[in-house]
Amino acid sequence: MSPDDxxxxxxxxxxxxxxxxxxxxxxxxxxxxxxxxxxxxFNAHPALYWGKSSYTGAPPxxxxxxxxxxxxxxxxxxxxxxxxFNTTGVFGLSAGPDGRPSARGFPTWLTVPSxxxxxxxxxxxxxxxxxxxxxxxxxxxxxxxxxHFARDLWPSRTDWxxxxxxxxxxxxxxxxxxxxxxxxxxxxxxxxxxxIFGLFPLVILMGLAMSxxxxxxxxxxxxxxxxxxxxxxxxxxxxxLLVAFVFIHVFEVFISxxxxxxxxxxxxxxxxxxxxxxxxxx
Amino acid sequence: xxxxxDTRRRFFGRALAAGSGLLLTGCDQLSQNAWFxxxxxxxxxxxxGTQRLLLSRKSMAQxxxxxxxxxxxxxxxxxNPNNPLYQTWVASGFADYRLQVDGLVARPRAYTLDxxxxxxxxxxxxxxxxxxxxxxxxxxxxxxxxxxxAQVEPHPQANYVVFHCADPMNGQGSHYYESxxxxxxxxxxxxxxxxxxxxxxxxxxxxxIRVRVERQLGYKSAKYLTRIELVERFDHIxxxxxxxxxDRGYExxxxx
Numbered sequence: 001m002s003p004d005d006x007x008x009x010x011x012x013x014x015x016x017x018x019x020x021x022x023x024x025x026x027x028x029x030x031x032x033x034x035x036x037x038x039x040x041x042f043n044a045h046p047a048l049y050w051g052k053s054s055y056t057g058a059p060p061x062x063x064x065x066x067x068x069x070x071x072x073x074x075x076x077x078x079x080x081x082x083x084x085f086n087t088t089g090v091f092g093l094s095a096g097p098d099g100r101p102s103a104r105g106f107p108t109w110l111t112v113p114s115x116x117x118x119x120x121x122x123x124x125x126x127x128x129x130x131x132x133x134x135x136x137x138x139x140x141x142x143x144x145x146x147x148h149f150a151r152d153l154w155p156s157r158t159d160w161x162x163x164x165x166x167x168x169x170x171x172x173x174x175x176x177x178x179x180x181x182x183x184x185x186x187x188x189x190x191x192x193x194x195x196i197f198g199l200f201p202l203v204i205l206m207g208l209a210m211s212x213x214x215x216x217x218x219x220x221x222x223x224x225x226x227x228x229x230x231x232x233x234x235x236x237x238x239x240x241l242l243v244a245f246v247f248i249h250v251f252e253v254f255i256s257x258x259x260x261x262x263x264x265x266x267x268x269x270x271x272x273x274x275x276x277x278x279x280x281x282x
Numbered sequence: 283x284x285x286x287x288d289t290r291r292r293f294f295g296r297a298l299a300a301g302s303g304l305l306l307t308g309c310d311q312l313s314q315n316a317w318f319x320x321x322x323x324x325x326x327x328x329x330x331g332t333q334r335l336l337l338s339r340k341s342m343a344q345x346x347x348x349x350x351x352x353x354x355x356x357x358x359x360x361x362n363p364n365n366p367l368y369q370t371w372v373a374s375g376f377a378d379y380r381l382q383v384d385g386l387v388a389r390p391r392a393y394t395l396d397x398x399x400x401x402x403x404x405x406x407x408x409x410x411x412x413x414x415x416x417x418x419x420x421x422x423x424x425x426x427x428x429x430x431x432a433q434v435e436p437h438p439q440a441n442y443v444v445f446h447c448a449d450p451m452n453g454q455g456s457h458y459y460e461s462x463x464x465x466x467x468x469x470x471x472x473x474x475x476x477x478x479x480x481x482x483x484x485x486x487x488x489x490x491i492r493v494r495v496e497r498q499l500g501y502k503s504a505k506y507l508t509r510i511e512l513v514e515r516f517d518h519i520x521x522x523x524x525x526x527x528x529d530r531g532y533e534x535x536x537x538x
Contacts, residue, residue, distance in 0.1 A: 032305070045415035053409055054416040055352035109302075112309040118413065119531035120313045123322040126538065130325050212411045213333040213537025216341040216497050228409060228417050258294070 012269030013182055020148065021265055023139045030132040031246075033124055035239060036112035039105070040121035046092075046105030048236055052227030061233060064092040064105040074101065129207065136200060152184055153193060159186040175256040178272050188252075195245050199238050206235035323533075330535040339465045343496035346407040352418040355410075355478060357486035360458065363449035363506055371448075376490040381474075385444070385512035388435035395476065395490050401425040404473050412500040413532065422494050424475035428468050430510070436464075440512035443467040444519060445493055448506035451526055460504040461516050461524040461534070462495055471496040474507065499536035501527045 016024075046064040049056070063079045064087070076093025078085045089095075089107075096102030097115045108114040112124055143149040166186045169175070176185055184192070208214050209222040209231035225231045253261045264270035312318045363369075371379045376395050384390035405423045412418075427443070447458040466472055473494045476483055483489045488505025495502040502525070516522065521529035528534045 033309070036306070036309070041415065045412070047416075049416075052346065052350055052417070053352050053419045055354060055356060055418050056350075057353055109306060112306065113313045114306055114310055117313070119527075120319070122413075122533070123319060123325070123531075124309070124313075126329060127322040127325040130328055208538075210411070211333070211538040212343065212409075212499060213337060213497050215409075216337055216343045219342065220344055222344075228411065232415060254294075 012263070012267075012271040014268050015182060015264040015270035016268050017146070017148075018268065019142050019146075020139075021268060023135055023142070024265060026131065026135045027139070030128045030135060031242065033112060033128045034132060035243065036110060037121040037124035037128070038239060040111035040113065040116075041118060041125060042236065043105040043111060043116065044118040048233040049229040050226060050233060051229050052223070054229050066093050066103045076101075076103075129204075132200075133204060136196075136204075140196075153189055153196075155186055155189050159189065162186055173255050181256075181272060182270065191245065191248070195242065199242050199245070203235060203238040203242065206231045206238060210235065326533045326535055329538055333535075333537045334465075337497070340469065341497075343408055343471055346409065346419050348407065348421070350419045351407060351421055351479060354418075355420045355487060356416070356418050357484075358412060358414075358500070360449035360451075360505065361486040365448050365450055368448040368506065371490070372485060379490055381491060381507060382509040383430055383434050383511075384509070386437040386440040386514060387512050388437065390434060393430070398425055398474065398491065399476060401429050404470070405477075406471055406473065406494075406496070408471070408494065408496045410500050410503065413527075413536065421477075421479050422473055422475040423477035423480075424473040424491070424494070426470055427472045427474055427493065427510075428470065430474070431467060434512075436512050439514045440464070442513050442516055442524070444511040444513055444516055445504040445507055446509035446511060447504050448508050456520065456526075458504060458506070458526045459520055460493075460495075460502055460526070461513075461519075462498075462502060466495055466497065469497070497537060501525070501532065502536050 047054070047060040048062040049058070049060050051058070054060070059082070060079070061081060064076070065079070066074050066076055069075050074093060075086055076088040076091055078087040078091045087093075088101075091105060091107075093101050093103055094107035096104070097108060104116060111121070113120050143153065163186050169185075170187055175181065176183075206225065209225055210228060215222060215228070222228055222231055225234060260271055379395050380392040381395075381398065382390075382392045402425065403423055404426050405421065407419060407421045409417050409419050431443075442461045442463055444461045445459060447460075449458045450456070451458055462472070471494065474491050475488075475494050476491055478484065478487055483492065488507075491507045492505040493503055493507060513519075516524045520526065523529045524534045525532075
């Protein structure tokens with residue numbers, strides 16, 4: 001299909017094939033539920049540590065808790081690397097299901113289930129962990145077998161040469177137009193590669209590193225990551241880096257044509273804006 | 283920015299808020315739905331099957347050095363059983379304490395604390411992983427459950443070992459209990475511990491005897507053991523899910 005073909009133009013170009021579209025949305029659903037149930041699990045013990053255990057003599061790296069101030073008022077506080085922040089209403093202390101302030105790490109609107117319920121959050125988390133892992137494995141196999149990886153994801157030499165220009169374009173919120181918009185740009189490729197082959201494998205591996213069963217697989221394998229509590233911290237950090245990616249991703253979707261992008265991820269079809277010329281039939 | 287863009291942006295903002303609100307409300311409703319929670323719970327069998335496939339029956343939980351021991355071994359759950367009989371044991375230094383081992387065995391018997399201490403001991407520095415997310419490292423000394431099993435001779439149809447405990451829960455006459463399968467029961471690190479960090483096991487950590495199930499989460503390592511029962515199935519005990527926390531929605535297989 002050539003970009004000048006009027007029939008193709010009206011229908012749009014096939015930008016994403018159906019397996020990629022399907023796996024993208026399954027991944028979004030699984031990741032969203034893993035995040036929200038994960039924050040509920042975190043709330044059962046809202047503190048992070050570095051090391052093999054939580055009680056090494058060193059204080060937690062991060063902690064959400066409550067304390068009373070000089071006037072006897074209860075505050076929600078977050079302590080990060082020894083610095084304390086008043087986070088009343090959001091972290092440490094926020095409105096419970098009955099509207100009254102309750103001691104909890106993350107607020108009800110960021111957790112699944114919304115009320116304190118560790119066992120149920122674990123059921124959600126481990127079910128969707130399997131969904132994410134199976135979906136992710138299918139994606140990786142598909143992307144290699146269909147050459148989606150080599151064709152669309154792996155940066156070419158030309159891509160690398162254009163990286164400076166691409167950074168500038170992104171900062172100025174300028175986006176490729178016409179036929180160029182059909183291909184991923186270099187920053188987009190790098191972001192997807194880091195997320196698919198870096199952050200997702202890391203978050204999964206650190207989740208598995210917390211399993212007392214899998215700890216027995218090879219003696220001391222989790223010490224490579226600093227021990228079980230370090231793995232728990234890395235799991236948390238990797239999850240939030242994925243959230244940061246989602247925010248940037250959604251931002252880019254918005255500013256580069258939200259309907260067109262959404263359509264291309266639902267029906268697969270992407271339309272290119274053409275500069276009108278006198279010869280162009282309209 | 284045109285007015286059109288502005289409207290569009292507001293629409294997306296509202297759609298996002300409504301969408302996430304719907305998602306959370308929907309998840310809360312689904313959490314109450316018996317069919318849906320059964321579907322979610324099916325992942326436990328997949329996890330258990332996969333872990334059992336990857337791990338050999340004898341694979342060992344990590345053991346640590348003296349330097350890794352936590353300064354304080356945290357107490358969680360019951361810290362002092364509200365049980366008159368138990369309190370008389372504490373008063374007598376557990377001289378009257380007996381650990382009953384029975385059920386599907388050829389030679390049921392009761393052990394005094396001294397009899398347990400006279401059996402070959404095992405010392406291990408292991409990490410206790412609580413389902414809440416924290417870990418503590420402690421040095422345990424005790425007798426491997428396998429020694430007791432060898433003495434009482436389980437029947438072939440014994441599939442599970444049930445641990446009955448002295449700590450009353452919820453004031454409803456029920457006590458803490460737990461169960462493990464025979465793979466874990468015969469595992470060398472499954473120890474009936476009577477010492478913690480070179481001192482007699484404190485009451486807050488499960489005196490006089492607690493079990494250590496090192497390849498699973500902390501709630502499997504029941505404290506204040508009074509009776510070890512071998513059974514073919516456990517659906518007649520408690521609410522039938524194999525343990526106090528299992529009866530309240532936690533996984534029976536706590537390997538993750």
